Amino acid sequence: MNNKILIADDIHPIFIEMVEAAGYQCDYQPTIKLDEALKVIADYKGLVIRSKLNVDKTVFDAATNLRFVCRSGAGLDNIDEAYAKQKNIYLINASEGNMDAVGEHCVGLLLALMNKFNMADQEIRNGEWKREANRGYELKGKTVGIIGYGFMGKSFAKKLSGFEVNVIAYDKYKTGFSDKYAREVSMEEVVKHSDVLSLHVPLTSETNGLVNDEYLFHFKKPIFFINAARGKVVKTQAVLNAIKEGKILGAGLDVLEVEKFPALGEQPWFEELKESNKVILTPHVAGWTFDSYRKLSEVMAEKLLDLTPNLQSPATNH
Numbered sequence: 001m002n003n004k005i006l007i008a009d010d011i012h013p014i015f016i017e018m019v020e021a022a023g024y025q026c027d028y029q030p031t032i033k034l035d036e037a038l039k040v041i042a043d044y045k046g047l048v049i050r051s052k053l054n055v056d057k058t059v060f061d062a063a064t065n066l067r068f069v070c071r072s073g074a075g076l077d078n079i080d081e082a083y084a085k086q087k088n089i090y091l092i093n094a095s096e097g098n099m100d101a102v103g104e105h106c107v108g109l110l111l112a113l114m115n116k117f118n119m120a121d122q123e124i125r126n127g128e129w130k131r132e133a134n135r136g137y138e139l140k141g142k143t144v145g146i147i148g149y150g151f152m153g154k155s156f157a158k159k160l161s162g163f164e165v166n167v168i169a170y171d172k173y174k175t176g177f178s179d180k181y182a183r184e185v186s187m188e189e190v191v192k193h194s195d196v197l198s199l200h201v202p203l204t205s206e207t208n209g210l211v212n213d214e215y216l217f218h219f220k221k222p223i224f225f226i227n228a229a230r231g232k233v234v235k236t237q238a239v240l241n242a243i244k245e246g247k248i249l250g251a252g253l254d255v256l257e258v259e260k261f262p263a264l265g266e267q268p269w270f271e272e273l274k275e276s277n278k279v280i281l282t283p284h285v286a287g288w289t290f291d292s293y294r295k296l297s298e299v300m301a302e303k304l305l306d307l308t309p310n311l312q313s314p315a316t317n318h
Helices: 014-020 034-043 057-062 081-086 095-114 117-125 151-163 187-193 213-217 236-244 270-275 290-311
Strands: 004-007 025-028 046-049 068-071 090-092 143-147 166-170 196-199 223-227 248-253 279-281
Touching (some): 004 034, 014 290, 034 057, 057 081, 068 290, 081 090, 090 290, 095 117, 095 151, 095 196, 095 290, 143 151, 143 187, 151 166, 166 187, 213 236, 236 248
Parallel strands (some): 004 025, 004 046, 046 068, 068 090, 143 166, 143 196, 196 223, 248 279
16 A cells, blocks of 8 residues: 655654654655656655645646645645645645744734834944834734634734733634634724734635735724735735835735745835835744744644545545
């Protein structure tokens, strides 16, 4: 029986330990390139990835014995989900593994923005001592609007629960999710009441470019804005425009429409982004901590082991 798994990116060894104890055979090739993977993928029952490879129709067609793909991360946007379903291939992600990391990172970005940590730090290093210019805002009493109330959105809401804030949340695909951390509301209420807006949605055809000039125009109050979801959900120039207009007081961006250099530096909005002291940037690391590195692999392994009985029979629709 073929129980071979190709691991095509860097993951914590706990995954290999857990699944090999259950009878799988792991081939750990974290530096493998797409053309190399295409030559050998037919030999494997499973594939493990992070963000390096896009698993599209070409990969699935070459992977004639593939039954599952595990992604060490929250989203599945680098996998053709529709074609995987058509090919009866199971998809596993690990949102639970890095939700605490994302929640904490968003709180950190928000506090840094509201208290101007980046500006104050740089000014002191430059020999300037500006107390009044660096006066901040308190979170207590503010309304935090969350778009998307899955693992990440709920984690952020939970982390905020000690700050005495009013957390409201909108999710297009869920209803009845109000809990002790957030109250379910309409998008109109998020737009009307939010002092803070934080995105926690996957990248889909519907969310691609969701936050643009028109979307931000409708907010009734100036907001602090956080995006640790997916870069392409937000039009960066629209955020910069809203900062200039005073509609956004500060933006914490862990993800961008275009990531990594040199491509990022070539974007028409990059110089303005770089020069803005009302933006804090981090390099897509919200969910990538030393702790989540292990937890992501543990979650993937646990889900695969739960799925294993279904993989012993021939592929059928699921």
